[in-house]
Amino acid sequence: MTLNRREFLQVMESAAATAAVGSLIGCRTPDQPVDPDAPLASPPRSGLKETWLVSTCGACPGGCGVRARIVEERLVGISGNPLHPINRGGLCPLGLAAAHTLYHPDRLRGPMRRAGAAGSGDFKSTTWADGIGDVSKRLRDLRDRGLSHTVAIVDGSRGLESQLAARFLESYGSPHHVDGRAWTDDRAPEAVRALQGISGPVSYDLENARFILAFGSGWLDGAASPVGAGRGYALARRARKSKRVHVVQIEPRLSVGAAHADEWIPIEPGTEGVLALGFMHLILREGLENRDFVDRWGTGFDALRGIVLRDYHPEAVAERTGIEVATLIRVARRFASTRPAVAIGDDRVGPGAQAVEARMAIHALNAVVGAINAPGGTLTPPPVPFAPLPATPADEAGKRGAAMPSLAGNGGASGLADLQSWIEGRGQYPINLLIVLGADPLAALGGGDKAKAALGRIPFIVSLSPFLDETARRADLVLPDHTWLERWQDDATYTSGGYPVLGLRRPLLPPKQDTRHAGETLAEIARGVGGATGGALPWKDFPEVMKLAIAGIHQTGRGAIFDVSEAEPWVETMEQSGWRASDFGSFDRFWSKLEERGGWWDPSYDFGERGRVLRTPSGKFEFQQLANAYDPATAARPSVVRVGDGTPTASADPEKRLHQEYPFRLHLYPLLAAYGDHAGPLPFVQDILGKEMEQSWRLWVELSPTDADALGLTDGTGVIVQSPDGEVEARVKVYPGIRPGVAAMPLGPGGAPGQICRRAMGASAGSLVALRKDPTGVSGWGAGWVRVRKA
Amino acid sequence: MNETEHAKARPRWGMVIDLDRCDACQGCTTACQTENNIPPPTPQSAAQDRSIRWMELLPNVEGEYPRVKLRLIPRPCMHCDKPPCIKVCPVGATAIGAEGIIAQVYARCIGCRYCTTACPYTARYFNWYPPRWPEQLSQSLNPDVSVRPRGVVEKCSFCHHRLQKARDKAAAEKRELRPGEYLPACVEACPTKAMFFGDLDDPRSEVAQLARSPRSFRLLEDLGTEPKVFYLREGE
The missing domain is CATH 3.40.50.740 (Rossmann fold)
Incomplete structure (x- = not known):
């Protein structure tokens, strides 16, 4: 199509004279170089066959809904499904770049x-x-x-x-x-299992919380669903009616999560459990605990109270955690007096320093203020009724x-740690296939x-x-x-x-x-x-299996096919009054609606189901377990996971030896790209994965200015980071947002040679820590100590 | 309708980014790159600081341990009402449109990069390399947006092609453009709904109201560039 000058000017006018000119060149593939002298060769193509399909993102386990734009059998765009309750139309970089997964040059061509x-x-x-x-x-x-x-x-x-x-x-x-x-690893689920007796996940009702006390970096940028957590955070910050949430982040590094908190408390890594008990001490001393929950739904609370009031005085806690007493008192008071408040352990399980006991102590804070199975606290999602x-x-x-x-x-x-130790000699017979x-x-x-x-x-x-x-x-x-x-x-x-x-x-x-x-x-x-x-x-194919299982949902008649968010309160009200919103019709109709909208959910939560949420033998919240774990007399777990927890244990001496040889405490933090293993290494993601640290593509290690000066290291120096388990090459990033004595590294995927898009990080910081089992059978990532030297 | 009235009826497109909602996930960056056919970056482009990001997360670290502040600000083209980039372009390759969008005419650009220097927000990017997509990756190109040759400058267009499409659709259906019908890819993708887009001249629009919020500020406001991207600071 050619345009004369008049038409050209009209186009310029109506299109607001613009970047549009670029667009008007039309679609070119890179092998057809664009001729800069032919600006208006063709207007945007019309009549292309365009379809939109909805699906669920598989780049990470977060479960966001996606919409795919398919033009002439080509996947040209992925965006969020506005009907999906997890992400409501938003999407993270991994999902947005996913068309590159489909056309990835490093994909395998066949068997x-x-x-x-x-x-x-x-x-x-x-x-x-x-x-x-x-x-x-x-x-x-x-x-x-x-x-x-x-x-x-x-x-x-x-x-x-x-x-x-x-x-x-x-x-x-x-x-x-x-x-x-x-x-x-087993630490987070083990902590919840010990206290609540459930094996399923715990969700944090961020959206309705008015105070978030976050231990570790994972709650915002590395949660079970990063987009879901981000959405909950944004709603808690600026929901229309309620007061803005107050966030306190406890972590040795000023992470993205900490940067978004109202207060960042840099803690000596590995002392999170001690801090949680220190908060508990203050709450109990001032009588701010939720007596109703503790008396009716807790057991062994007096034993715990005894230990906490005896051993976790603010002065002692301040010395071990490196946090001022005044800060401890202020945060503890605010946490216990704001309703609802929630304490979050490192939700994304990974090689952090938090032992099972520490996670139990953090989780128990929720119980002490009555935030177990309460709005704005911790919830236990019921399973999908397959x-x-x-x-x-x-x-x-x-x-x-x-x-x-x-x-x-x-x-x-x-778990994988079992497989490894079995092969390494613990096993009675070899694994052949x-x-x-x-x-x-x-x-x-x-x-x-x-x-x-x-x-x-x-x-x-x-x-x-x-x-x-x-x-x-x-x-x-x-x-x-x-x-x-x-x-x-x-x-x-x-x-x-x-x-x-x-x-x-x-x-x-x-x-x-x-x-x-x-x-x-x-x-x-x-x-x-x-x-x-x-x-x-x-079964002849996988959809047949899916239909078999999903028929269970259809039969219950519960919940609803995804719909516009405005319907949520309405559906909820109807459900609560005993009316079933869903009229699914035949299974075939139900299935085709699932395909059309992207899925099903059950937007109702019964806070009365204590039996489902507290499945311990006593049917109560087992404060006793936490008391046992921290009682020096019972000396619960002399475990590898416990190393560095800051409590006097049998392993204190090897700890000291380690510290002499490896002076830095390793703090591994989650990176979005670490989730991307199902997506293939995506160039767009590799390029921005350390943007807040002005890093990309290659592995880096963050050191405080004091530590970097002492070692004669500056920004960009190549170093070898070495732990008892392995070593990796990295570049130094001097960052004042790190507690001195701590070396922080992102946990992202490593690179493999010969791949077009994955020259990437080179090595993975994951090789500095190894998955191990403690004597009680709980697997965890060894608390890492490292040394850093010039490459 | 005379000329003046016609001009008044035109929207003045602007954006508001609420930093109290933003969790710095960079979904906006990637949404923009895939929408606008930015060539996939490489370790080389990153090492030379030549990766193209029309929407970029700018980190800013201030203070000393333990009183350190890390601020993360997503930065598109500000689409200034008084854009310094236009004044320096020797060939008229960049211009402000009737609806306030700063256009970049690739065919006219001679790659002198005066504009990239003039822009105080570093929102303009030079194409140092020919556009290249490894193997099949070019299959994912968005058919609504052209790819740019080596040697020209490019930047955020507020996804202007989306405005054209929305206008075409509205015209075909013989109606006015509805609010929210035209959204740039970054705004649409934002998981925390921290970004708002619309007509700053329409007092009823969400962006116009938010831009007047006490939390509202603009980047380098004292330069007098009058950006049409507003930020809302954290806090009550």
């Missing part, structure tokens, strides 16, 4: 078999029939030899896919279903294998070469990763999964207000590469194994 040495990255392509046939045959052979229990699945997936893996193992005959989620899958068929061989002791040794769930599903155990184990050596001793590793991540590089066979943009999945999560949410993840486009749904790959392997295993995953 591959290792050609060179393990870890060389040398692979040759193979067919699906060959790959699946090979695994099935190996599994069949092991089973025939009575060795089915030597097979393990490392599973980082959630929901139904994880259930498929469990069914597979149960029918095949192995107890080794290993939790492979990155940067998770229908259970039919019983798993099992034969004799399967039952025998599945009854073998699990890697965890105590019959509990196994490992299937890796939605996980990258090598990256997640940390600890540098030790994890590599351990995994290297498994004779056959199958990875189902869509990218050549660290584990896939060492695998013998890679059967790549779709990216989250090409696959079906259920994403059950919850809002910060405690409402259960089911997000539907659906393919936005046909697969771009020769990949297959991991759940379907697993089912095909099962069919290849035959016998009872062959019948364990009988």
Whole structure:
């Protein structure tokens, strides 16, 4: 189309004479260089086939709803789904850049078999029939030899896919279903389990809180759902009617979360538990505790009171935590007298310094002020009411294998630390075959070469990763999964207000590469194994499994399909008055509505369900457990996790020795990009991941000006950071927002050679800490001590 | 309607960013980059400080331990009512439109970078490299926005192509443009709903009201550039 001068001027006029001219050049791909002399070659193209589909973001476990803009079979944009209750149309950089995940140059093209040495990255392509046939045959052979229990699945997936893996193992005959989620450990769930007796997650009702007492960096930028937490924070800050929330952040580093707090209290790392008990001391001494909760719903409170009032005087706490007495008194009073107030431990579990006891002490602060299961406090989201899958068929061989002791040794769930220590010699028999599903155990184990050596001793590793991540590089066979943009999945999560949410993840486009749904790959392997295993995953595809389970929601008639937010209070009122808002119609109609709107949720929370929230043997909040943990007489856990907690323990001496050799306390903080492991390394994200520190792409270590001066280091100096578990290269960032004596590093994904977009961080700070188990069987990241020297 | 009345009916587009809601997630930065076909940055572009971010989070650290303040401010083009960049352009490649949006005409730009120097907000970016998308990544290009050649300056356009689309749609449906129908990608993506966009001249609009808030301020206000991006400071 050509324009004469008059028309040109009209366009300029009506389009406000503008940047538009750029737009009017029309779409060009980079291989068609734009001719700067042809400004008005064509107006914006019209008549392009454009569709919008909704799905659920899979870049992190946050569960935001997304809308995809698809033009002529190309995914050209991802934005937030305005109907989704977690994000209401907003989205973080990982989700927004997700079209790059789909078209990522480092994606695997199809199934591959290792050609060179393990870890060389040398692979040759193979067919699906060959790959699946090979695994099935190996599994069949092991089973025939009575060795089915030597097979393990490392599973980082959630929901139904994880259930498929469990069914597979149960029918095949192995107890080794290993939790492979990155940067998770047992500390936070263990603390809640000990006090409340529940294993599910706890959500913090940020939106309604008037005082947030946050310990650690993770509550805002690294929460279970970063976007959900950000939204809750913003609403608490500037909701229309109520007073603005007051935020106190306790952390050795002035993080993004601390920068947004009203007060930042730099604490000696590892003394968070002592501080929590110090606050409790002041609250009890001044009689500010919530007697109603403590008396009616607590047990063992007097024992705890005795210890806290005896051992945690403000002066003693001030000395150990490095926080002034006046600050302690001011914060404790305000926390106990503001309603509602909530204390948040490091929600994002990762290698922090907080021991289980410390997390228990922080959580118990909520109980002391009556913020357990209360608006603006901690909530326990009910589960999404899926229908259970039919019983798993099992034969004799399967039952025998599945009854073998699990890697965890105590019959509990196994984690990566169990797998590693089992292989390193604790185990009674070798692991012969490992299937890796939605996980990258090598990256997640940390600890540098030790994890590599351990995994290297498994004779056959199958990875189902869509990218050549660290584990896939060492695998013998890679059967790549779709990216989250090409696959079906259920994403059950919850809002910060405690409402259960089911997000539907659906393919936005046909697969771009020769990949297959991991759940379907697993089912095909099962069919290849035959016998009872062959019948364990009988479904033709993954949506069939989803429909089976989601029918449960349809049957309950509870909750509602996602809708505009204005409807929320209305739905809630109707539900409370006993009226069911939902008229789902037939299941097919329900399903198509799910596809159209993105999911289902149940926007009601019953604060009366004490039995669901307090599941301890006593049916009460177990203050006694916390008392035991901090009672010097019972000396609860002389654990690796406890190292550095600041309390006098059996491990105090090795602690001192460590400190002499490694003078800096390592503070690892979450970085959004660390969540991006499911998304592939995205250039846009790599470029901004340390923006607040003016860093990107490469790993850095933050030191206080005093420490940097003492070592003769300046901004940008290359250094080696070394811990007892490993070492990494990094650049120095001198930052006055760090407590002297602390070295802070971001926890992001490491780089792998040979990848186009992942020259990235180079090394991961995760290799400085290792996942270990303490004698009571709780896994945690070793409290890191490091030394820093010039490279 | 005579000329003057017509001009009055025109909106004056502006933005308000509430720093009390912003949690510095940088969703705005990425939303802008994908919407506006910014070439994917590389370690090289980052090392040379040449990555292009029309919307950029500016960190500012003040004070000494333990009384340190870290401020994080998202910074788009201010679309100043008195823009210093326009005055220095020797070829008229940048101009202020009738609705206050500062345009950049890539075809006219000769890459002298006077404007990047003149802009006190460092909101202008030079294309040091030819636009390049590794392999299939170019499939994700937004068909509504052109890519820019090497050697020209570019900056935030308030997602002007979205205004055009919204106008086209309104015209096709024979109605006026509705408030909220035209939003830049950053505003739409903001997870904490910290960004507001609309007509500053319409006293009923949310942006006009917020811009008059006691919390409101503008960056480098004393320079007299009269930015149309307002910030709301933290606190009551």
